[in-house]
Amino acid sequence: MTNRQTGAAILWGFLYCSLAFGQTGVDQQIERDLPALVTTYKMLHTNPELSHHESKTSALLAAQLKSYGYEVTEGVGKYGRQDWKGYGVVAVMKNGTGPTVLVRTDIDALPVEERTGLPYASQVKTKNDAGQEVGVMHACGHDIHMTCLLGTAKVLAQARDRWHGTLLLICQPAEETIDGARAMLNDGLYSRFPKPDYAVALHDNADLEAGKVAYCPGYSLASSTSVDITVRGMGGHGSRPEATKDPIVVAAQLVLALQTIISRENSPLDPAVVTIGSIHGGVKHNIIPDEVHLQLTVRAYREEVRQMILASIERITRGIASAAGIPDRLAPIVKVSDTEVTPATYNDPQLIERVAGAVGRAIGGENVVKAPPVMGSEDFGRFALEGHQIPACMIWLGAVDPAKVAKSKVDGTTLPSLHSSLFAPLPEPTIRTGVKAMSAAVLDLMSGESRSAGAR
Numbered sequence: 001m002t003n004r005q006t007g008a009a010i011l012w013g014f015l016y017c018s019l020a021f022g023q024t025g026v027d028q029q030i031e032r033d034l035p036a037l038v039t040t041y042k043m044l045h046t047n048p049e050l051s052h053h054e055s056k057t058s059a060l061l062a063a064q065l066k067s068y069g070y071e072v073t074e075g076v077g078k079y080g081r082q083d084w085k086g087y088g089v090v091a092v093m094k095n096g097t098g099p100t101v102l103v104r105t106d107i108d109a110l111p112v113e114e115r116t117g118l119p120y121a122s123q124v125k126t127k128n129d130a131g132q133e134v135g136v137m138h139a140c141g142h143d144i145h146m147t148c149l150l151g152t153a154k155v156l157a158q159a160r161d162r163w164h165g166t167l168l169l170i171c172q173p174a175e176e177t178i179d180g181a182r183a184m185l186n187d188g189l190y191s192r193f194p195k196p197d198y199a200v201a202l203h204d205n206a207d208l209e210a211g212k213v214a215y216c217p218g219y220s221l222a223s224s225t226s227v228d229i230t231v232r233g234m235g236g237h238g239s240r241p242e243a244t245k246d247p248i249v250v251a252a253q254l255v256l257a258l259q260t261i262i263s264r265e266n267s268p269l270d271p272a273v274v275t276i277g278s279i280h281g282g283v284k285h286n287i288i289p290d291e292v293h294l295q296l297t298v299r300a301y302r303e304e305v306r307q308m309i310l311a312s313i314e315r316i317t318r319g320i321a322s323a324a325g326i327p328d329r330l331a332p333i334v335k336v337s338d339t340e341v342t343p344a345t346y347n348d349p350q351l352i353e354r355v356a357g358a359v360g361r362a363i364g365g366e367n368v369v370k371a372p373p374v375m376g377s378e379d380f381g382r383f384a385l386e387g388h389q390i391p392a393c394m395i396w397l398g399a400v401d402p403a404k405v406a407k408s409k410v411d412g413t414t415l416p417s418l419h420s421s422l423f424a425p426l427p428e429p430t431i432r433t434g435v436k437a438m439s440a441a442v443l444d445l446m447s448g449e450s451r452s453a454g455a456r
């Protein structure tokens, strides 16, 4: 071994030790913080708030982030509706020259009445925007995400010697209604605050063991678009169909015909879904109604596919109505929602492999697994901007008691899914792993160490 090689070996040894020590330091801090984080988690879980109404949740997050030394701005978010206040929180920490990294949590809960029976289960009941009384529950685990963001914020505030750049922690409201990310961007998220070079997030997973993380390079969640169709006919007596144009028969043909978009018009290599989730028309056995309403959700990964499906829905709907003899003046109304719409989540392949590598070094490579894409949707993808301008990725955080996962594999029991009234993440190991994973991801992106060479 030459002197040069010996020197290099010593340097690598030193680097390895300092990295290992760094991780140990982070791990020790997380263990110290964990009891308080679990208490915060349980408090958040007991006090969920519906989308567009996250006032107390957002105040709690803002206060905590301020106490860690972040520059915090509250009330970020502008909706189309004046009566909805934006409860987004943005916390910034500048620490020298380096990349700007956005870490996002969502903060809203769902209109679900909790049935877990946990001592900290939510008993909250409130009126939804339609005035109906509903239970409220963190059935999607956004309370886990918030707690992990707080834990990560604290770790990073205390490990400032290990990273350089600007941290942008954002607490996003109204994820479940998929309009919160857009509301924050509309309110100048990327002009009033530093625009990120990377955006990262985690979401808990109802099939994966606590202690594990899963990831899916490329498209991992689908785009979602709500479509409303009003089929207009000419109603009349149920005994005299010849004197009517029956919108129920047209709607029935539509239900089947729209499925041919996926089976006959779309490439089988491009996953997509058209679901008609609601169909309403008529009031009585012997009356042919004037109208039938259908509500659809369209899922796809690629934007071109989404556009093709929407155009086909319009064409087929009009064509079937026309074939039934419905005059042009009563042509069906096809309304593509401009609020209930969100782009696909595309995990930048280079970024997510880098993040997965960093997470593996923090929690053990055997605890990081690949996951298949799903057709569910999220509005996190919006932070990447159109055309995936900002490399973004979202990792899955295992949240289920490993004993329950093992049992379900043996006896086929179905585990409660996200949004189920029985969904009950296992707090300690889930939060520990979430904080470790997110801290490791951010430290890797902002450490400027040799591993960062592959970054763009």
Ligand SMILES: [Zn+2]
Pocket (backbone or CB within 6 Å): 140, 176, 418, 419
């Ligand atoms: Zn959800």
Ligand SMILES: [Zn+2]
Pocket (backbone or CB within 6 Å): 106, 140, 141, 142, 175, 203
């Ligand atoms: Zn969610």
